[in-house]
Amino acid sequence: MKIEVLGTGCAKCKTLYENVKKAVEESGKTAEIIKVEEIQKIMGYGVMSTPALVVDGVVKFSGKCASVAEIKEVL
Amino acid sequence: MLKQTADYITFDLLGLTPGTRLGEALDFFIYDTTKIFLLLTTIIFVVAIIRTSFPPEKTKRLLSHKREYVGNVLAALLGIVTPFCSCSAVPLFIGFVESGVPLGVTFSFLISSPMVNEVALIMLWGLFGWKIALIYIGSGLLVAIIAGIIIGKLKMEKYVQDYVWKMQVGNTEIVKQTFRQKLEYAREYTYELLKKIWPYVIVGVGLGAFIHGFVPQDFLARWAGRDNPFAVPIAVALGVPLYSNAAGVIPIVHALMEKGMAIGTVLAFMMAVTALSLPEAIILKNVLKNRLLAVFFGIVAIAITLVGYLFNAIL
Numbered sequence A: 001m002k003i004e005v006l007g008t009g010c011a012k013c014k015t016l017y018e019n020v021k022k023a024v025e026e027s028g029k030t031a032e033i034i035k036v037e038e039i040q041k042i043m044g045y046g047v048m049s050t051p052a053l054v055v056d057g058v059v060k061f062s063g064k065c066a067s068v069a070e071i072k073e074v075l
Numbered sequence B: 001m002l003k004q005t006a007d008y009i010t011f012d013l014l015g016l017t018p019g020t021r022l023g024e025a026l027d028f029f030i031y032d033t034t035k036i037f038l039l040l041t042t043i044i045f046v047v048a049i050i051r052t053s054f055p056p057e058k059t060k061r062l063l064s065h066k067r068e069y070v071g072n073v074l075a076a077l078l079g080i081v082t083p084f085c086s087c088s089a090v091p092l093f094i095g096f097v098e099s100g101v102p103l104g105v106t107f108s109f110l111i112s113s114p115m116v117n118e119v120a121l122i123m124l125w126g127l128f129g130w131k132i133a134l135i136y137i138g139s140g141l142l143v144a145i146i147a148g149i150i151i152g153k154l155k156m157e158k159y160v161q162d163y164v165w166k167m168q169v170g171n172t173e174i175v176k177q178t179f180r181q182k183l184e185y186a187r188e189y190t191y192e193l194l195k196k197i198w199p200y201v202i203v204g205v206g207l208g209a210f211i212h213g214f215v216p217q218d219f220l221a222r223w224a225g226r227d228n229p230f231a232v233p234i235a236v237a238l239g240v241p242l243y244s245n246a247a248g249v250i251p252i253v254h255a256l257m258e259k260g261m262a263i264g265t266v267l268a269f270m271m272a273v274t275a276l277s278l279p280e281a282i283i284l285k286n287v288l289k290n291r292l293l294a295v296f297f298g299i300v301a302i303a304i305t306l307v308g309y310l311f312n313a314i315l
Helices: A011-027 A039-044 A068-074 B002-013 B021-051 B056-063 B070-081 B086-098 B103-115 B118-128 B130-153 B162-166 B179-214 B231-239 B246-258 B263-275 B278-284 B290-314
Strands: A002-006 A032-036 A052-055 A058-062
Touching: A002 A011, A011 A032, A011 A068, A039 B086, A052 A068, A058 A068, B002 B021, B021 B070, B021 B118, B021 B179, B021 B246, B056 B070, B056 B086, B056 B103, B070 B103, B070 B130, B086 B103, B086 B162, B086 B278, B103 B130, B103 B263, B118 B130, B118 B246, B130 B263, B130 B290, B179 B246, B231 B263, B231 B290, B246 B263, B263 B290, B278 B290
Parallel strands: A002 A032
Antiparallel strands: A002 A052, A052 A058
């Protein structure tokens, strides 16, 4: 599984990244977590409000810092 | 009832004497902060639920290929309800222009969104009454609409950073939310926003209370009253580089007005602080060339100054 955290580097994006790490750990799944900061790639997903969470190429959340529980639901 | 509680804490529990400067300042501080936080919590929560129906992706679709005028008015209005944080300004700007939202219409949105919002509305309503709150919203929308139309007429598309036009923007499906998810989102949004703005409110009300208790009445009337023609441009020039949200600046301007600053000057200062700021300029520099950035700041500052003069003349 490939998880991408989209964001240009604001505080919320960092929190989301940490939450994703925790969620993956707790769920026991193996996943590759990537931080995407290039605006080209972010726009490529059509995301207009950051931070956003992309799982296997599908946007799951945008414009919100999802909680660990919420992330586990979409893994 | 809040007033009684504030009086009780200040004069009975703490034993301060009514009429003294410290007593009056503290009484004012306790009363204002409780009132404002109660109002903020309730209204931010309600607005957050409304906002779940207007994600930026939908706003973009509503505005794309809209004509000028109609587009500018719609963009300014959507600026009120579409959630916007300055850290998302870059993807938002690119998403708008790429999907065919005219440049001037995009600017109407960018101007109205930080300036006209629920926090400004609540704080103005709580401290100044509903009339001033409506006047602020109305004139804020007017500034956003007119400045957007002018920027559109100037045909400045070539002063947008070149890479913006080459960008490939994907399409996202907007995930439909259930009502429970909306409530959950609203709760989180309220909590996040309050967490962000509470220090501004405390500092703002604190400074306001200090001015209220310690600065002599009519102190500002001589310089910032309606007779000084330079008061409005000076207030705008001071407000533009400053960054604060409405929550911090309104308690301060409230106290300034009490000491004799004219209402138009007060509104102009507030708009300058919320609509334009140095950090915003730095963020927008990523998508705008210097010339367009300067035109944007210049036009908005002039529009705000004119609004200030207008309300000094008619109110």
